[in-house]
Amino acid sequence: MGWKIYGSAIVFLFGLAVGSFDNVAAYRIPEGISLWSPRSFCPRCQSQIAWYDNIPILSFVLLRGRCRRCGEAISFRYPLVELASGLLFLTVFARLGFEWRAELVPHLFLITILIIVSAIDLQRQIIPNRVIYPSIPLGLAAMGVVALARGDVWIILRSLAGLAIGGVPLGLLALLLPRGMGMGDAKLAAFTGIFLGFQQLTALFLAFLTGSLAGIALIVAGRRDRKSRIPFGPFLALGAFLALMFGERIWALYRGLF
Numbered sequence: 001m002g003w004k005i006y007g008s009a010i011v012f013l014f015g016l017a018v019g020s021f022d023n024v025a026a027y028r029i030p031e032g033i034s035l036w037s038p039r040s041f042c043p044r045c046q047s048q049i050a051w052y053d054n055i056p057i058l059s060f061v062l063l064r065g066r067c068r069r070c071g072e073a074i075s076f077r078y079p080l081v082e083l084a085s086g087l088l089f090l091t092v093f094a095r096l097g098f099e100w101r102a103e104l105v106p107h108l109f110l111i112t113i114l115i116i117v118s119a120i121d122l123q124r125q126i127i128p129n130r131v132i133y134p135s136i137p138l139g140l141a142a143m144g145v146v147a148l149a150r151g152d153v154w155i156i157l158r159s160l161a162g163l164a165i166g167g168v169p170l171g172l173l174a175l176l177l178p179r180g181m182g183m184g185d186a187k188l189a190a191f192t193g194i195f196l197g198f199q200q201l202t203a204l205f206l207a208f209l210t211g212s213l214a215g216i217a218l219i220v221a222g223r224r225d226r227k228s229r230i231p232f233g234p235f236l237a238l239g240a241f242l243a244l245m246f247g248e249r250i251w252a253l254y255r256g257l258f
């Protein structure tokens, strides 16, 4: 029991730190700024942020959400993304039975890319190739390591199937209905399929379901006219996360219906 809590704390704190990186990546990658230099700075007074003012969540609370130098308000988005990353990492660890299984690394990698892509897509309505292109071979390599560790070649074959299940139909949709679906969405779906295998079907179903419900809700609330687009990336991310967590249970439920 003791080491379970210890392991959870490590994974949660690691998630907070990665969440801090997610914020940097979501801001810098679309701007074409290097991830590693310069160090984090205040967008208003340009002063560098000291390491002790850059501790996930804690610094935001201690500074009451303001820049130490100029008092500029820091967006709530930053601690929110950090907290989400910490909690999602913890959820993935719990799903693996609080054990250090080979799947942990690829699953945490998946969560990280989903957070970065969702943050960028919500703000800018794009899914940058600069994130997705390197992530696809990295994801395949990580699942390859899992296949080796388990001595099970089916794992990598399922990853390739998932990649095709995600990428091919959405790629065709993006070609035929470019207003409804972007090629970035298709690439993201190819990426998530690597980790989900055949559960990618569940992920796509949940993405389309939640995406349409959100679209209808926004129209009803008068927040959106029928022509404006809402980014689909965050719904693909949500579907992938739910399928990763509950995919098997959802399948069992579905089969129970017939």
Ligand SMILES: [Zn+2]
Binding pocket: 042, 043, 044, 045, 046, 047, 067, 068, 069, 070, 071, 072
């Ligand atoms: Zn400042």
